[in-house]
Amino acid sequence: MRFLHTADWHIGKKLHGYDLLEEQADAFQQILKIAKEEKVDAIVVAGDLYDRSVPSVEAIEVFNRMIVEMNLQEKFPVLAISGNHDSSTRLETGGPWFIQSDFHLNTRLDQAFEPVEMKNTQFFLLPYFEPISARLYFDNEEIRTIEQAMKEVITEMEKQFKPDMAHVLVSHFFVAGSEKSDSETKLMVGGLDTVPLSLLESFDYVALGHLHGKNALQAENARYSGSPLKFSLSEMSQKKGVWIVDTVVDKTTFEFKEITPLRDxxxxxxxxxxxxxxxxxxxxxxxxxxxxxxxxxxxxxxxxxxxxxxxxxxxxxxxxxxREVKEKNRAAKKEIKALAPTELVNQFFSEVTGEQLTQQQQTWIKDNLAALHQAERGK
Amino acid sequence: MRFLHTADWHIGKKLHGYDLLEEQADAFQQILKIAKEEKVDAIVVAGDLYDRSVPSVEAIEVFNRMIVEMNLQEKFPVLAISGNHDSSTRLETGGPWFIQSDFHLNTRLDQAFEPVEMKNTQFFLLPYFEPISARLYFDNEEIRTIEQAMKEVITEMEKQFKPDMAHVLVSHFFVAGSEKSDSETKLMVGGLDTVPLSLLESFDYVALGHLHGKNALQAENARYSGSPLKFSLSEMSQKKGVWIVDTVVDKTTFEFKEITPLRDxxxxxxxxxxxxxxxxxxxxxxxxxxxxxxxxxxxxxxxxxxxxxxxxxxxxxxxxxxREVKEKNRAAKKEIKALAPTELVNQFFSEVTGEQLTQQQQTWIKDNLAALHQAERGK
Incomplete structure (x- = not known):
């Protein structure tokens, strides 16, 4: 089958205070046009539909129009997941009704294990999740990182694989070896969120969301679609667009289709x-x-x-x-901003005490940061 | 046909800091039980599904479970509107899909003029709205109050009346002559929101939401269902429950069915x-x-x-x-709280200046308060 792969719409995102809703609606129309021209059988949206867990009323209006047009008017089946920017519960409303018109919007981990079958392909729609969800789902206290969780998740999915079908994973994570730009929120707490590419080998295609550049990952069977718009200066020279994927068992191909921003x-x-x-x-x-x-x-x-x-x-x-000093300060600030939270604490500790953190202290910090991060997400 | 009339669920409401979600889920189960026992053809929910325009994640979880159970599992057709506590846009998500399983959730004024027909009855589902919406919809600058708007709204509805059918209006307003309790937010800005009962004469039944006591209005053809739970001290002695309504053209009857709170x-x-x-x-x-x-x-x-x-x-x-003084202060405070905003301004003006406001000044105040009120609602 043939599908369109997009992600990271971030509806409602502002660019240095400028409302992007008009640009987002325009990019969506281009995506829809490509879907029609390419006669795709489905549209895959790999998370971060909204920019915030509680989107504005204006963002919701734009988003509602998009999904109505895409699924009810143009009759495209839609395969979507929630990303780290979405509130899974808020996005969940309506889900059980959406399915009636082949709009699959997965927001919970347990839904990932019931693949959606279309033509020759099994789609596993894995929403963004925290390790705690996997710990509960698998009843396994050992699971502390996304890597550990993903091992279990993928083993569970592979049990459902039908050998004569192609297997596609739709997911929203940082895959090791990918290149970041400035507009993605750091998921990472000391690298806890990274998924090694080797874990994803058994899929014919992995439709990723989270990173905003289409070239963030160059793997044989996996791509980030990138965001439909440029959300930061670091994305200035990126081409934006979507992937058109043709799944043929053991011989899946994909091609990039560009979209032109309403305003560059x-x-x-x-x-x-x-x-x-x-x-x-x-x-x-x-x-x-x-x-x-x-x-x-x-x-x-x-x-x-x-x-x-x-x-x-x-x-x-x-x-x-x-002034030179100003420049220097700015450089230092940028450097601090780019550090992972655990490294920041390490650096602060050694600056203040002149000593290094012990292994035990580092573990405490990691655990506490992870807990904080989870509490934050729970809001 | 036979339907159940409920309203003012206010999912997520807290009672002096206490979370009521457990009580609300329990009341919902009782409502569902009554619906099954009475073999109703539909469930009518006359607004204020949520307590806040941006409900908490916990409230959304409870609400999502309710609508799935009511409509998808128990297969009840649902006829619902948004109330003044709901954000119409936030509630709108999913609406176009809900209809596929006879779950009609109207959130916009224009939807009120396409009646839902079931068996022998036409249902006009009129969501809570502000005069500005009617002004735009009817393209009539004269409309300044809800009463003026409702005249137009009802004339428009009457054009759709099929003479051999019963006509039910589902609405969320303060009908003149009703009795209030303390837990309803004041809609009123100087009485701008009041609808005279006489306007509603042409309906066989008016299923109202907004006031929390089932006896708030005693009319031949109209009832408030009241809230399923007691939300304030002033409702302490009220019986809570739902109306079971049988529509027979020109001979509609209704009966109250009590529900027992999980905690009184x-x-x-x-x-x-x-x-x-x-x-x-x-x-x-x-x-x-x-x-x-x-x-x-x-x-x-x-x-x-x-x-x-x-x-x-x-x-x-x-x-x-x-102390007596304390008592007196409290009484005075209560009195002020109970005044409508226009009266408050009047009182303040005459206390300070010793004079009364002129007619012109009163109009200015009314207009400005209405504008403020609308700006507030637009958030």
Missing amino acids: LIQLEGSFKELTTQEFYESIDRESYLHIQLTDRAVIPNMMNQLRQIYPRVIGVERLFG | LIQLEGSFKELTTQEFYESIDRESYLHIQLTDRAVIPNMMNQLRQIYPRVIGVERLFG
Whole structure:
């Protein structure tokens, strides 16, 4: 069978304060158009449908229209899971009715073990989950990490494999060896959330969500679809789109189909004078989301307002030649931001005490961070 | 046809900090039992399914189980509307799929004009709405109050009346002449929300939600079902339950069926010594929600903790013989709370200036309060 693989819609996400609902609705229409042109048998959405566990009323309106159009009007079967940004319970409402029109929206771990069979393919729809859910489901106190959980999960799925069918896993995790960009929330607490690629070998295709770049993982049988829009500067040069997957037993192929953002995310570099010259600004798409790198050294009064009169969607202005100290601070801050929580604690401890954490202390910290992380998720 | 009329479930409501989800699930089971025993053809829920526009995850879990059991498992057709406590958009998710199994959940005004026909009856499911919605729907700038809106709404509905069928309106409003209790949020801004009973004459039955007492309105063709549980002290002596309605054209009848709360709401009066005597407390159901009126005058150290050791669900303690001044203050506060916002402004103005508001000033206040109220609702 042939299906479209997308993920990480993050409906309701804002880009530096700018509402993206119009762009998101437009990207959705492009996805639908590709689905029709490619005559796919189903649309797979691998988690993070919403950007927040409690989405705004406006985001819900847009999302509701999308699912009605996709499933009830255009009659596409939909195979979807909740991601780490979604509230599984809030998303669950309506699920038992959705199935009547082949809209499968899995939000609980136990649902992952009843594959959806369509044509020649078994789909295992595994929503994002925390190790505690696997601990309870398998009644196994040993399960502490996602890797441990996934071993059990996949063994359980393999029991259901029909040998004459293709097997597709739809999942929302960080697979070891993938490349991150800046717009994904850190799932990771000291690496507890990583799934090794080797665990996924038995599937013909793994339709992943979570990372926002389509090239985040280069595996023979697995892809991230990436988000339909650019959600951060680090995604500036990424091509966005969806995968069209053809499942043939032991010979599955996939091809990327690009979508064009309603408004792009671009970076401009130049002096204030250059950037505000008519000849220059008429040469570029001023409606884009813009990150501006200014080469000036002097103070420019009322700079932001002047820039915004020409460029309505400035998401940030950077001074390339600011004071050196400032630069350094910024670099240090960035570095701290990029550290995993356990490393942060380690670093703080050694700075303050001049000593290293013992193995036992590190375990305590990991356990407590994991507990905190779970409590946070439970909200 | 025969249907069950309930309303004001307020799933997720707390009683003085106590979670009522267990009581609400129990009341729901009793409602379902009555529906089965009475062999009803449908269950009508006249608004305020949830207590808050953004319900907690726990409340959503309980609600999801209820609707699955009622509609998908027990196969009851369900005719429901959103109330002033519900977020219409949040509740709307899933609606287009619910219809496939005869679960009609109307959340928008325009849906009210497509009656659901079952057996001999046309059901008009009118969700709670603000005058602004009617203004837009009817493209009529004159509509400023619910009464004005309801005139148009009902004229529009009457156009759809089939003469050989019975006509039922399901609605969530304050009908003039009804009696309030303390647990309903004030909809009213200077009486803008009141619907005169005379407007509802053409219906064989009006299934109302909003007021929590089943006797709040005594009309030939209209009833509030009341809430399934007691939500405030003022409802202490109310019988809770549902109406079983038999629609026969021009000869509709209805009968009240009681439900028994899992834990009652009662009031005790006595001295601290009496109330903590074993003989006394073994004579009553200590698991009830209790409002206690103490007759003591002396200070009782650690009183609340001592009472809660015997009575786990004390919702309040009142000193019957406190200082007179205190009493007076309390009475005054209660009085202020009971005033409508426009009256409050009037009173404040005349206290401060010694004069009365002019007609023009009163209109300004009404308009501004209505605008504020709408802005509030839009959140």
